[in-house]
Amino acid sequence: MLKEYKTIYEVAGPLMLVQNVEGVKFDELGEIELADGSVRRCKVLEVEGSNALVQLFENAAGINVLSSKVRFLGRSLDLPVSLDMLGRVFDGVGRPIDGGPNIIPDKRLDINGLPMNPSARNYPSEFIQTGISAIDGLNTLVRGQKLPIFTGSGLPHAQLAAQIARQAKVRGGESNFAVVFAAVGITFEEAEYFVSDFRRTGAIDRTVLFRNLANDPAIERISTPRMALTAAEYLAFEKGMHVLVIITDITNYAEALREVSAARKEVPGRRGYPGYLYTDLATMYERAGRQRGVDGSITMIPILTMPEDDKTHPIPDLTGYITEGQIILSRELYRKGVLPPIDVLPSLSRLKDKGIGAGKTREDHANTMNQLFAAYARGKEAKELAVILGDAALSDVDKLYAKFADAFEKEYVSQGQDDDRPIEETLKIGWKLLKILPRSELRRIKDEFLASYYDDADA
Secondary structure (H helix, E strand, O other), rough: OOOEOOOOEEEEOOEEOOOOOOOOOOOOEEEOOOOOOOOOEEEEEEOOOOOOEEEEEEOOOOOOOOOEEEEEEEEOOEEEEOOOHHOOEEEOOOOEEOOOOOOOEEEEOOOOOOOOOHHHOOOOEEEEOOOHHHHHHHOOOEEOOOOOEOOOOOOOHHHHHHHHHHHHHEOOOHEEEEEEEEEEEEOOOHHHHHHHHHHHOOOOHHEEEEEEEEOHHHHHHHHHHHHHHHHHHHHHHOOEEEEEEEOOOOEEEEEEEHHHHHOOHHHHHHHHHEEHHHHHHHHHHOOEEOOOOOEEEEEEEEEEEOHHHHOOOOHHHHHHHOOOOOEEEEEHHHOOOOOOOOOOOEEEEEOOOOOOOOOOOOHHHHHHHHHHHHHHHHHHHHHHHHHOOOHHHHHHHHHHHHHHHHHHHHHHOOOOOOOOOHHHHHHHHHHHHOOOOOOOOOOOOHHHHHHHHHHOOOO
16 A cells, blocks of 8 residues: 655645655656546655655646645656557657557566666667668668757758658668657647658558657656657567667757756756756667667667757757767758758768678778768869859869769759668769769779779669
8 A cells, every 4th residue: 555645845837845755766656646536647856854856747737735645656657568569659658649558568667777788789880771862871870870860940850750760671671670759849740740651651560659749748758768768678679679769859858858957946057958968868878779699779860959050059069979970951951952951061970881881781882972972072162162253263173063062962862752762772873973073083982893883884
């Protein structure tokens, strides 16, 4: 029998102080029973002596400090897990919201998990094909990697996230691939877009979707990514699946952290975010990876909106330190009509060299990738020079590079939302574009690959 307390001292916003409690622990779940018999949930944020500071999952309206009762459940927030989760939609605390039955769990797992032992980690090395040329060809995603997408307000990151979730696959192991999608603090329309898109394409059958709306409580926003990662850990490390975790939007998560921190009157850090923001983000991001002796893996793509398109803002800044690169969306490319507007030059996948080459993609991948980067960079410089000095100031070779840059954005970076390109097609488009340039300019490609793909008219 759980002990009940009628010692609520104060309710302030999302926080409530309960006095004279015994044996209550940090992060423990609690229930608040109101005078009308309705029950609301809460979580212990802080214990000091016999006082417990708890955070409410729902709003505080209607809680009477004299007539309401609190009982603590002796456990932290957990998630019932089973393979039946695939194809289902849950809220931010793991309750089904798709009209289907409750999950009959194999087990219940604490959503906070445990950090992966560094000595047990296996180095990421297998290629994941997203079907998007700007990622597969130039900023390759590798199984077990953490590769965030940095976007700006109003840019089509939702469409890009849905496309990656639909198309991503481990080549040769498609049947054992799953997606865990966490929508954090988004609008109802955005949430419906993801659910309907997954159902339209059939991707829902291999997806576990957690949905937290903008009007849901902040504490639920904080738990949603951890729910998703707990489901991913179960599928990957206990069921041997290759799991891609997509979380959108990390900025909303960090804002919820800031709201809770302010309510607790903690000393703020940069721009009002708590000083432990780096540590908190790391506890999530570092749950991705591969383990020695385990077939499954967790690959993570967190999506975050950069406030005012500022890469030095604390959220993208700290995320960049923890993760292995970033994909950056460009407002300039979006205005040109390039979709997805991936700016390949500042984007980076630090592990791309581990996932490409013979037996993974193709033997010419690394050479063509380096040459495309170099040619596009020079082409953009040539175009900027032409704006200042006019086309007459450009040499004939520079004009070819400017032509290459335009064709690169139009044919390589830009592609339809339902255009799922195999890596072979991406490489073919790359070689087609490189043929705009004279052979003598392709100094980053070995002669044997030039003979096979540049000189051969059919390549």
